[in-house]
Amino acid sequence: MEPGLPALSVDFKKTTTVKHTTCLLALLLPFTTQLNAQKKADRKTLGNLQTHITYLASDKLEGRRTGTPGEQLAAEYIASQMKLAGLSPAGDSGYLQTFLVSEGKLIATTSHLTINKSTLTPGEQFIPMPFSAQKSAKGDVLPDVNEPDNIWLFNVKDFEMSPHADPLEIYRQNAREAAKAGATGVIFYNGTETPKDVQKWLSIPVEPLKIPVMWVNSEISKVLDDAEDLRIDMQVDFASGRRTGTNVVGHIDNKAASTIVIGAHFDHLGHGEDHNSLSPNDQTIHHGADDNASGTAALLELARQLKASRLQQYNYLFVAFSGEELGLFGSKYFTEHSSIPPSSFNYMINMDMIGRLDPAKGLEVGGIGTSPVWPALLQQTIPASIRTTYDSSGTGPSDHTSFYLKNVPVLFFFTGTHSDYHKPSDEATKINYDGELTVLKVVYELIEKTNGMDKLAFTRTRDKQTSTSARFTVTLGIMPDYTWQKPGVKVDGVSDNKPASKAGILANDVIVELGPHTIVNLEDYMQALSGFKKGDKTTVKVRREDSEKVFDIQF
Ligand SMILES: [Zn+2]
Ligand SMILES: [Zn+2]
CATH class of the missing domain: 2.30.42.10 (PDZ domain)
Known part of the structure; x- marks a missing residue:
């Protein structure tokens, strides 16, 4: 509903004379023009949203996983669109701001395991345990004979694995006891885990023991089962896994003292390599159209509209974050390294998954407890026809949390979770574009209303219970x-x-x-x-x- 529409309900029956009709037409004409202009503007916005989402969620970008060429393509696209909108670059290198994401331990190429002259494949046939020392050990080993100053073999079948026990902890305890008893290295075989399970353990931070410790897969376990004597040479080295993520930052500098930040993450799950997919057995492209090409598209569209507007009481900073799906890495880095200090931020608006507005479920707005002005302002702005669920907390499973933690008032817009969430099927064709336009208008109008207001006061809120709760009702x-x-x-x-x-x-x-x-x-x-x-x-x-x-x- 546009302002001015109620004026159309003028009672025509009373306008009987020609004179009156002329007057009425003169009155109506600007409204019609305004309506047409609005329709045209909406069509343009819808077209832009569609173009952005379709590109960002396309196969070409391969799910925009942090640190991949697909993420780079997305960052370049966002930067080019910011430039087109007339924003000035505000990253470290043009519009781009890079940061490192730590990935736990990786098996270094110097790690090796040789059994009777055959060299085994790291990551598949053998995997160092996360609590292994970075050391080597060598020895002629008789199976079933564990003696000091030699490598010990443990047949996991002999362990009493209670159904409630943590297997990693059982491995660690046995290896620790072996080290105490003088073992120079430990190899576990016949474990029921898959190499993938054991690889995942490498991201768990644990204290290292004093000896090298490895797990071998079922194929090598058979070799050990059948062997009579073994010459073993093992070495464990870890590399620290790191990836580079890229945020994209653009600025509208109105020479104001304070800045409004508008943010959305653009990274997604790639092929699900980071174990955050809800279709863990489907390694196809996770398109991330709703999560969060939708928010990124709205960010670019708001940048274009605000640059063309006369709203100049504040500066505007537009930040497309990466590293969100791995744990808010991009926004955390941004709030700690921005050239514009967070103390000068008026407020931050985060849009994450705003492309599936369903009238029955409605819109969710988080963070309304982070400033005393939010509740009334939102009520004035969001049309009564949109069902809205509010949440006061400034924290939650998306990037606004990083700003809230720097005492910046935040709002988080979200149209709810769905059955395609974090699956390859989160595709551009399933976006409700009209719904997203509605959300975008709410955000724009909200920004417009704060243009005449002082910098917002910040208030602390309760914390969210789990990092995932906001995805669910x-x-x-x-x-x-x-x-x-x-x-x-x-x-x-x-x-x-x-x-x-x-x-x-x-x-x-x-x-x-x-x-x-x-x-x-x-x-x-x-x-x-x-x-x-x-x-x-x-x-x-x-x-x-x-x-x-x-x-x-x-x-
Ligand atoms: Zn998201
Ligand atoms: Zn996500």
């Missing part, structure tokens, strides 16, 4: 144990007065079923959770010590 109120390696989701803690605690779920319970869904890992859990809405009733099956318990819960 419901929460169980548990803190999952992210290091848990066994099937199910282990509960690290429960929040008071939330469905889990009300039902009687306790810390250390392992959730194995949620409603009709079997829960094997956190992804299953999150996916299952996203299918529920407030008020839904279901059951949760947990493993507690050696028994299973079923609880009735209501969201």
Whole structure:
């Protein structure tokens, strides 16, 4: 609905004379012109949004994974669009600002394992354990004979693996005992893990032992099972894995004392290599049209519109972040290294997934507790016809958190999660462009309204419970144990007065079923959770010590 539309409801029956009709036409004409202009402007915006999203989510960009050529192509596109809009570059090198993302340990090329002259493949046939020392060991080894000053072989089949035990911890304890007893190195064989499982352990930070420790796969385990004597030469070296991410930053410098920041992340999951896909067995391109080509497109469109506007009381900074999907790396770096200090930021608006506006679910706006002016301002701005859910917290699973933590008022716009979330099927053809236009207009109008206002006051809010809760309309109120390696989701803690605690779920319970869904890992859990809405009733099956318990819960 546009301002001025109600004036069209003039009562025609009373305008009986020619004179009156002429007057009315004269009155109506500017409205019609205005309406047409608005329609034209909307068509242009819709076209731009479509162009940006279609390109960013195309196969060519291969899912825009941080540190890949696809991410670089996206960054170049965003920079060129910022230039086209007339923004001045505000990165470290033109519009670009690079930062490093640490990836835990990588197996260095100097790591090796040779058994009876055959050299094995790192990462597949053998993998160093995360608690291994960076050392070498050599020896003639008899299987089943573990003696001091030699390499020890452990057949994992002989271990008593309780179903609740953390296998990594069991490996670590055995290796530690072996080191104490004089072993110069340890090799574990016949473990039930896949090489991929063991690779994942390398990102877990653990204290190193004093000896090299390796895991070997089932193929090499067979060799060790059948061998009579073995000549082993092993060496473990780690490299620290690092990737370079790129933010894109553009500026409208109105020579004002304070700056409004508008942000959206543009990175996505690539082919799911970072284990953050919800289709873990599908290694095709994760397009990320809603997450977050939608927010990036809106960012570029707002840049174009604000540059053309007369809103000049503040400066505007437009930041397209990378590294978000790996844990807000880009926005964290930006807030710590920006040439414009965060203390001069008036407020920050983050758009992450705004392309799936569904009238039934509506719009979600987070961060409204971060400034006393937000609630009233939002109510004046968002049309009553849009169903809106508000959340006060300044933190959440997206980049506004980095700004909130620097005491900047924030708002987070989000049109909700869906069944394509973090899957290859999050495609440009599924975007609700009219819906996104509606969200974009709300954001623009909000910025317009703050143009006549003083710099906003900042207020602290409560923190979000888990880093994922804002993706969902419901929460169980548990803190999952992210290091848990066994099937199910282990509960690290429960929040008071939330469905889990009300039902009687306790810390250390392992959730194995949620409603009709079997829960094997956190992804299953999150996916299952996203299918529920407030008020839904279901059951949760947990493993507690050696028994299973079923609880009735209501969201
Ligand atoms: Zn996102
Ligand atoms: Zn995401």
